[in-house]
Amino acid sequence: MSLVKYGLIFLFTSILSFHYCNGERTKDRMYINFKATTLCFRRLNATHQTGCSSVRGGTKGVIHYCTKQDDLEFILRNGTAGPYVPLLPVDFLTRGLITVLKNSSKIAGLVLYMNNETITSFSHDLQCPNENFGVPNTCSKDERHGMWNPEGTGLIFEDMRFPIFYVDDVNEIQAAKDCFQKFNNFSFETQKDRPLCSVQLNSFMYGAKNTPTCIRRSNIVTNLNPMRVCDPLGDKNVWATLFPLSEYNNKTEEVKPILGQKYIIISARSDTASLFDRTSGAESPVTGVVTLLTTAKILKKMLPKNDGNYNTNILFILFNGETFDYIGSQRLVYDMEKGNFPVETENGTSIFLPVIKATDILLFVELSQLSRGDGTVYAHRYKVDQMNDNFTNLLVSNTRFPTIFEPSDGTLPPSSVQTFLKKYPNISTIVLTNHKGEYANRFYNSIFDNRNNINYKYYNTTDVPIDSLQKHLYQVANTVSKSVFQLITGKVWQDETDESEFLQLVNELLHCYLEDQNCKLHQAIGKQPQKIQDNTTLSLYVGIDGSPSDATTLMGFLLGWFTGDIVGNSTQNCTNFSKNYAFRFYNMSVSMDNLNTTKCFRMVMNFTEAVSPAFIIEDYDWSSNLYSSWTESTWGDISMRLFLKPTVAQESMTMAIGCISFIFSFVLVYLIKSRSHILFTAEQVQPIPVDC
Known part of the structure; x- marks a missing residue:
């Protein structure tokens, strides 16, 4: 009975010790x-x-x-x-x-x-x-x-x-x-x-x-698993056109490029940076990106098809890596020179798409920092020519109060346009900004260029105030769209766009980039990043060369959705259509307010490399300063x-005690081993009988 009693006492003590001991590691x-x-x-x-x-x-x-x-x-x-x-x-x-x-x-x-x-x-x-x-x-x-x-x-x-x-x-x-x-x-x-x-x-x-x-250290092969110590900065540029670049035969699925077109480029940068490994980018680049995407949507409504056989197409481009010496625009100019835009070719020709050169650019319009400020938008024209002067006059005549367009001649803020003008000085260009001289943005490329910097407030209703950022960006996009329409068709756009529809579009786009990447628009295109949480924002840092970032992918598919055409009902066969670089087919929602109804969209959108030519040119001269050379260090x-x-005395004492214990353990082990025959009795082995 006493044995059972002591056993129960031991069991009870063990349970208590397990209950009160948390097993926390010493380092924790x-x-x-x-x-x-x-x-x-x-x-x-x-x-x-x-x-x-x-x-x-x-x-x-x-x-x-x-x-x-x-x-x-x-x-x-x-x-x-x-x-x-x-x-x-x-x-x-x-x-x-x-x-x-x-x-x-x-x-x-x-x-x-x-x-x-x-x-x-x-x-x-x-x-x-x-x-x-x-x-x-x-x-x-x-x-x-x-x-x-x-x-x-x-x-x-x-x-x-x-x-x-x-x-x-x-x-x-x-x-x-x-x-x-x-x-x-x-x-x-x-x-x-x-x-x-x-x-x-x-x-x-x-x-x-x-x-x-x-780069040299990264390329040294010292074992079977070499370690990279840095990677080139880079991502993808996004491009899309308003009209198809190729003729598509639905029956034979044959694709034939449309040659001889001129292009109006509407661009914006899509990246930002900061001193830390976190970005915001509300003023730059989000206001420009949102204005470009809204412009694309409005122009698609104005010109759903090329019914007038216009010889001018609109090319939308989102340049990546522009913060670090114009990585994206440098690569695009390089590809154009080599005959590799919009698709890489072997001999300068493509069976799917026309090869676009810088000489095919009729007008280059860049949308830069465009928060509301005092409502004035400045059209920077480094060199005034007939084309950009005509377009500026269209902007001024098509604008509506309270937004005002004003020309600024001889000025050229940092922009992707600079890369093109440096190589092709005769290209007609306009850069639209909210500043005539120095930036209105006091938080340029920093973690504090956030929604508070541009006075953004998300309106989850149809009532968007007239003095809001949403109203201002819509009016800029609408003015640019009307002016482009008039430049292409020679006609004045008579029908007013549905202002409430596009105000909600701008409102939701800003919400996607500044507050919650799991927004309705990203749900509509079916390309939300995996494993994301609500109320998290996208990183707009260019990152390192590899697959497109979440932000780039989402911007690209939104641009493709806005400029794409519905070609049928949403079925599995939609994504099984013949795929090439000229067209893409995806099942997407018909609108952000009707997510459950999907259709098959055909879009003329794709990605091109936004990695500096310095990393693909064999034996590139790094001292030439010709191309961007930025890399990012790897880390653990x-x-x-x-x-x-602890104090120095405590550290010294701990070290001394450790050394003494170490020496004592050696002495103790030696003494025990040398007297093991005395301390431990050898096992007596009984001989095995062999004679039974």
Whole structure:
């Protein structure tokens, strides 16, 4: 009976121990991991490296929470327990600050957080973006009014030499602040003599020096699994035409290219960037992209077919990678020169599509930053000619209050147009923007170029105010559409478009790019990204060369949907039609308000490479500065975590105890082994009987 009693006591004790012991790993008790972090990473070009990197294994430093400039200056002068990692308000980030921190041996890294102060400007692109790859003398640094982006610090293109993280979770920042207050924020003279709250920033970048060096290292075959240390920046350009480029025979499925056409290009850029691995891009490029897509939809309603046998077609293009020295437009010009647009050819001819050259461009209209501002849209004409002057007059005559179009002659803001004009100076071009001189956008290419920057509000009703962003972008798109219609047909568009329909279209497009990628439009085309959550936004960063990004794919299929034709009911056979580069067939919803009714759409839309020609030209001269040479470094684990750093004395004691234990264990093992015959009795082996 006593045995059963003791057994029950043991079982009860075991259950209690399992219940109260959580089995937490030692490292999880040592560290507090931060999840809502955004890092500054490394990019490279032909001459140098830019961005940030930690040391291999992570950079460690003592936390110092700062709310004002004096707090930072205090540790730079009086810090005794460095190296430090200051926690600074994000609006402290300036070129002057980075210069000071780079020259100080007391700084190991930097963590930025959002404070309650209103940020009036935050742009870390150049004051003259892409100045070395555009038309010369279109931006001046001599005077403030000569710069397009006067708020630009150029830090995106600066080599920081230490890791920088941005944390936007207030709870995580509060945890770091509490840790600092408890362990660090007193008796600074004796900081080195006590445990201190510290942080480890792990963002080691494998690429280094410049693009030629990292490409060479990536191509070295040292084992069966070579490691790439950098990849070319790139994605896909998107193009579509209003009218088919080829004649399609439904019976024989024969495709014949339509030759001899001229083209009006309506373009916008589709990418943005920031100092960190997160983008917003509300003003640039979203306003331009939304205006282009709306223009395509309106023109399809105005000109559903080429009934007048017009010799002019409309080519819509979304250029990717334009932030980094016009990657997308450079590649398109290169492909046009080689006879490889819109499809790659072997001898400059195609059996499916006409080969389009730069000389076939009748007019090039680019839609740039177009938020409302004061309602004025400026038509930048670098060189005034008969074509762009005529089109500008059409814009002015077709506009409606409160939007106003105004010409701006002799000016050329950073735009894809610059790539074409640099190679073909006689092309007739117009760039439409909301600024005549310097950018109205004070957050150009930054994480704060968000919906608040352009005063966007989603209206989930049919009532969209007259002074809203949606109304303004619709009027710009409608004016451009009417002017293009008049230029092609020679007639004035008489029927008014359904304003409420297109206002809701603009409203939903902005919602897709600024608030929720799982929106009705993306559901309608059936191309939503997999495994997405509601209320998440698309990344508009160009990324690295590979398959199209989610943003590029969605923009492309929306453009194809808006310019496509319904050719039948939605069946499995729709996607089984003969496929070639001239036509694509997809089952899509008839409208965003009728998602359950689908039809078979035929579209003239496709993707072309948006990777710099520098990476496909054999033995390219990297010093020529002819093409963009940007690459992105590869990296491993990214992490940021808090821990309590022991004092030097504690570290020394721990090391001493470990060494003593190590030596003692060797001595103990030796003694036990040398006296094993005394300590352990050898087993007596009984002889096996062999004689029975």
